Amino acid sequence: WSEMCCEFRFFTSLFNSKTKEGDVAIITKKKPASLTGALVELMTDADVYGIRFNESAQLTGEQKIGVLTAQLLADYMFFDGNTEKCSQDDDFVYCYCCYYSFIGMICPCYIAIPKKIQG
Numbered sequence: 245w246s247e248m249c250c251e252f253r254f255f256t257s258l259f260n261s262k263t264k265e266g267d268v269a270i271i272t273k274k275k276p277a278s279l280t281g282a283l284v285e286l287m288t289d290a291d292v293y294g295i296r297f298n299e300s301a302q303l304t305g306e307q308k309i310g311v312l313t314a315q316l317l318a319d320y321m322f323f324d325g326n327t328e329k330c331s332q333d334d335d336f337v338y339c340y341c342c343y344y345s346f347i348g349m350i351c352p353c354y355i356a357i358p359k360k361i362q363g
Contacts, residue, residue, distance in 0.1 A: 271315045
């Protein structure tokens, strides 16, 4: 759900970069700009991205292809992989708010709503 109202930035930096703040490129997953875009986001796997290359990095064509490939991997890992919006089991309905990366693992942040009220 967080992808409906937030833009996500993925900073691409050289391994030996001191700042790690996009000295090669910044990949941005755009939030929907209209109601139509929000419906497309909810109903399909279509996403809108922007890539801004740092001109001072003087990247070759092969390096730019590498950044584009990293963008496709990030899209799959964070937004299109096993990242459903809601799921359920016998006891709960799970609404996933967002996913985050922790030491290379994709971890969900979700709300568990009980199906049965205990009382």
